[in-house]
Amino acid sequence: MNSPKAQFLAGVRTEIPIVLGVIPFGLIFGVLAANAGLPSMLAWSTSQIIFAGSAQFLAIPLIQQGAPATILILTTFIINLRHLLYSASLSPHAQHLPIRWKLLLSYLLTDEAYTPTIVQYQREDMPHEHTHWFWLGTGLTLWASWQITTGLGIFLGAQLPDGLGLEFTLSLTFIGLIVPTLTRWPSIGAALSAGVIAVGTAELPFRLNLMLAALIGIGVGLLLEARERELGVG
Amino acid sequence: MSSTNLFFTILAMGAVTFGLRLSLILLADKITIPELVQRGLKYVPPAVLSAIIFPDVLMPGGTLNVSLQNPYLLAAAAAVGVAWWRKNVFATMAVGMIVLWLTR
Numbered sequence: 001m002n003s004p005k006a007q008f009l010a011g012v013r014t015e016i017p018i019v020l021g022v023i024p025f026g027l028i029f030g031v032l033a034a035n036a037g038l039p040s041m042l043a044w045s046t047s048q049i050i051f052a053g054s055a056q057f058l059a060i061p062l063i064q065q066g067a068p069a070t071i072l073i074l075t076t077f078i079i080n081l082r083h084l085l086y087s088a089s090l091s092p093h094a095q096h097l098p099i100r101w102k103l104l105l106s107y108l109l110t111d112e113a114y115t116p117t118i119v120q121y122q123r124e125d126m127p128h129e130h131t132h133w134f135w136l137g138t139g140l141t142l143w144a145s146w147q148i149t150t151g152l153g154i155f156l157g158a159q160l161p162d163g164l165g166l167e168f169t170l171s172l173t174f175i176g177l178i179v180p181t182l183t184r185w186p187s188i189g190a191a192l193s194a195g196v197i198a199v200g201t202a203e204l205p206f207r208l209n210l211m212l213a214a215l216i217g218i219g220v221g222l223l224l225e226a227r228e229r230e231l232g233v234g
Numbered sequence: 235m236s237s238t239n240l241f242f243t244i245l246a247m248g249a250v251t252f253g254l255r256l257s258l259i260l261l262a263d264k265i266t267i268p269e270l271v272q273r274g275l276k277y278v279p280p281a282v283l284s285a286i287i288f289p290d291v292l293m294p295g296g297t298l299n300v301s302l303q304n305p306y307l308l309a310a311a312a313a314v315g316v317a318w319w320r321k322n323v324f325a326t327m328a329v330g331m332i333v334l335w336l337t338r
Contacts, residue, residue, distance in 0.1 A: 021324040039237055049248035069243040076247040080254050082278045087258040094259045106256035165334050169327055171290040172313050174283040176326030179317035191280035195288030202289050210285045217281025218274050
């Protein structure tokens with residue numbers, strides 16, 4: 001079956017197991033945002049306006065510390081820079097779509113929608129004229145679950161059990177996303193160097209260690225890649 | 235920051251995020267990205283995500299703790315193993331949280 005409706009429903013079905021991992025994450029974000037003393041509607045507006053879990057998560061302590069707007073915007077840029085990669089990767093598949101589709105699908109382009117969608121586009125056993133409906137299905141399913149879970153966390157926050165270390169689910173989710181991609185030395189070097197720098201410079205204000213570590217990690221990845229090419233590996 | 239200023243900051247953060255997601259979908263055939271930038275982008279996910287993960291794992295409560303007495307380190311080690319073996323985000327998170335709860 002390769003109709004728009006079948007593709008949309010396939011996208012929804014594929015997204016459901018991913019949503020299971022997002023539910024605690026959304027609830028926890030909501031609770032943290034509510035406990036940070038942000039007005040509830042303002043906290044929830046980040047889910048509609050930014051719609052990027054890790055950037056929203058990291059913005060909460062920054063807002064609490066009174067970080068200036070430029071720091072918040074720069075941090076968002078660095079954390080979400082990986083979405084430029086998703087945009088580049090899905091771009092060839094979106095070129096035939098009208099502008100309203102490009103705008104909508106871009107808004108929905110999170111980690112959790114990108115990963116299954118690119119896998120679907122790479123399937124060679126089917127034509128792809130309706131695969132953008134699959135993308136829409138994954139994106140909307142994630143969007144709805146993110147709005148509901150962050151809203152529940154924000155508005156009912158206080159009832160969630162405390163002291164379970166639930167905020168650690170962010171890092172565990174990232175481990176699940178990144179470890180399987182570390183198959184080459186330049187990527188491993190980028191990850192390890194960025195991690196060590198982030199720990200070593202953790203004293204910097206407003207999580208500037210994140211930005212510094214990310215830039216150094218990218219540099220290390222590029223250097224190792226250049227070295228591999230010199231040695232004729234890969 | 236006042237609520238009004240914070241709201242405008244959130245709008246700007248949203249615009250930055252949306253802009254990054256839309257940029258190359260919209261402009262792919264109109265601009266060429268320098269080759270170095272193209273290659274560098276590959277390392278954005280490992281670098282950025284590790285920069286978030288490492289301090290969270292190695293500095294619980296803000297102080298460096300690289301020892302077997304650090305439950306976050308044990309949980310992360312188990313999670314790395316599951317992620318490598320099963321390539322499944324949900325299983326990774328579930329095992330990580332179980333190890334965290336059992337060891338602290």
